[in-house]
Amino acid sequence: MTSDDPRVIGALWGVDDAALFGSQLRDALREQGVRRLQINMSDDAVGAAMRIGHYAEPIEAVVFCDGGAASNIVESLCTVASDVAAWEAEVRKPLDPDLPTGVRVDALSNVAFLRRPAELEYAQWRRRWLDEHTQVAIDTQSTFGYYQNIVVKPLTDNAIGVDAVVEELFPMAAIGDLHAFYGSGGDKALLQQRLAAMMASVGRMGADRDLDLVPTSRYDFPLGE
Template identity: 50%
Template sequence: MKVIAALHGPGPALLEPAFRAEVAATGATRLQVNVDDDEVAPAMRFGPGTPITAVVTAWTDRDPAPLLDVVRRHDPDVHAWSVDEREPLVPPAVADGARTDALANLAFLRRPAAMPHAAWLADWLDRHTQVAIDTQGTFGYVQNPVVAHLTDGGRDVAGIVEELFPMAAMADQHAFYGSGGDEEELQRRFTTLMDSCARFGAAEGLDLVPTSRYRFTL
């Protein structure tokens, strides 16, 4: 089971060995911590929800309740979900505990009320995926459809996507969209992506969180 938890308070302690030990004690085998920190301070962030400052992801074969108890010590109002995982673009491997050299954007998606869940999911996973990859400068793309809501908060979130961009993408639109300095191509990619996002409601009503990404084997 993959569990994703969004926190809304300070996140540096999540990178400390003590936190990893607590998570490991719950039976989790892997941990990922994404933090909105100084490294990504210039990046864009927005959303209708309470601002997210850190995201904890853990893989476990056990009841997630003890894991959530650990995370709640850092944020009592954490929002958490169990998710499926798809990796259309597998992120690069890095040394255990090292920061991935990337702007790791996390988007928390909400399904339009008028769109049936099955249709929304198919449109996101089957149609939009290639459009997103073709129109952006990403080198890592991970989709996480929500399977179950593990907390009362965050029940409006239907999916979570993580996209890895070059660090230059924080200030350079050509780096973000992979358009190689061609203004016409930049506009084409931007328009194509926005039109595709609008089809399944991702052009608005989502939370975008820029982060630094760390992974640990427990």
């Protein structure tokens, strides 16, 4: 499933938590034509989850805005964080469950920033990711929400080099239990089989390096038409 809405994604540092979750930001985005705001916060609820960092400082929050003008959205995000990297993206939704709004989703939401390796042409990398890796990821993990954001263009200078942003939803138990992460139900052989298949697929598309993996708590805010 592909959304027709333009999407702006922002990685945030130096976040003012109260302003990020405050009504003033939502009102400003609504006036700019944003129909949906999603905030993914790297907080204590997911503090024990695995994190991988490529940027000099850990990403504190990731914001997804559907609809609206990109330049205005970036301006608004800069009012709630001291540093923002932003992208325009096309979103695909292989797994898109109904989720509650206005509250924390009961899940570990892993947000990964992917960079295409130099040895792969863009078309080859995209094919390996979207056409080959997608089903492997769904088959080998306990993922119940899966969103693929294909970067159309960077919107800020510090956003150059990121080719995709992926979000995967896992049960909270996955934070400390590999069987819960890979859906292997305590079967050690199945766990090893799924882990090996996943790592091989990740390696083929170059997502085993130059990666930012940000564990987050997700909040959804519909802003209306």
